[in-house]
Amino acid sequence: MKLFLKSCVVLIAGLSFTIATQVTSHASTYHSYIPAKLRGTWQMHEYDDAVSGSDLHMYKHSVAWGHAHMKLTNLHEYKHDHFSLQFKNHQGFRVIYKKRVIQSRTGVPSISIAVGSQFDSDAILYKGNIFKYPLKKVDNFIELTDEDGELDSEDSQLYDDDVMFFGKTKPYSTVTFDDDSGTTAIARKDGTFTMHLNGRIHDYAHAGETVTLTSVQPHHYRGVTETYMVYEDPDRDDDDDDSEIENNDLPSNDINSYDRILDGYAN
Known part of the structure; x- marks a missing residue:
């Protein structure tokens, strides 16, 4: 936490003098561990081709996503609930923790993840049983x-x-x-x-x-x-599927897609 000095003038019995007061402001911090609010199993809500569609598991010193098991080297909280995670031999990503509306449920703990240099999120995941959260107050659902x-x-x-x-x-x-x-x-x-x-x-x-x-x-x-x-x-x-699907029709965002990205950065 950074401390900034701010001066102010005080008047007492006709005399004036200046004192310094402390004003606090949130500052970026670095950690060698993953904060408790980010730990646990995060279930996929939506994602694009840049990441795996698998659940994300965050532990105190590592992350497991798809077939990738990544050891944390550094975590930077550059803004409140905004994190940048770096890993040994794997590409890092940014995480924003927020309570969102997901599937008409409000106050759901969730994270958005951005991989690479883009600031747009590549995935949104949530934690826990989504049905225990209250429905959003709308005319229909x-x-x-x-x-x-x-x-x-x-x-x-x-x-x-x-x-x-x-x-x-x-x-x-x-x-x-x-x-x-x-x-x-x-x-x-x-x-x-x-x-x-x-x-x-x-x-x-x-x-x-x-x-x-x-x-x-x-x-x-x-x-x-x-x-x-x-x-x-x-x-x-x-074998029991009554429709034939050509290989080039298969979805490209399989669970190994994120691993290929990680391997590319590792090499």
Whole structure:
């Protein structure tokens, strides 16, 4: 913490004299460890091709991301909750810690990550069970669920080979899957809906890409739109896939993409 001296004039019994006062200001600091607020497992919310789509694990002196295991050499907090991390034999990155609105949930602890010289974030990740945070106060909302209406479930995610999925919104709202698809569903009395697709999700977006859902209540012209990540189904048997995908159609942002960047900087 830097200390700055600021002078002021004091009047006592007709006499004046100057004293110095201390004014504090946040200054950059360096650490050989990762602060507690950054440690733990961070789940991917959105990312681009520059980074891995895997969960990020931060420990006191190291970081694991995809197949990369990086030993921290220096951490610079150059601004409050703004960090620059450097690693041995790996490329560093910048982290901004912030509580954000994610999937209509407010106050979610999250980090944005920027790799290389660009200041735009390449990924946003969050920590913990997102469903324990309060819903954003809006006229409408959209939540993905499993077939039984449960929110916190692996089946409440969108997988690239899904032909249908489930969710919840305001009762009787019209839910649209990607504006250009023309695929819609009407929410039931309890707000649940079932979206039947014309094909599979990978016909609209591959794993690592995003799709949008829009929900509009009856007699309303404007609704709420949410963006959701598409994941590769870990239980899928490619031999049973009824569609053929050319090699050049596969998503480029596989879990090894970040490792290739790191290896390039290491060499």
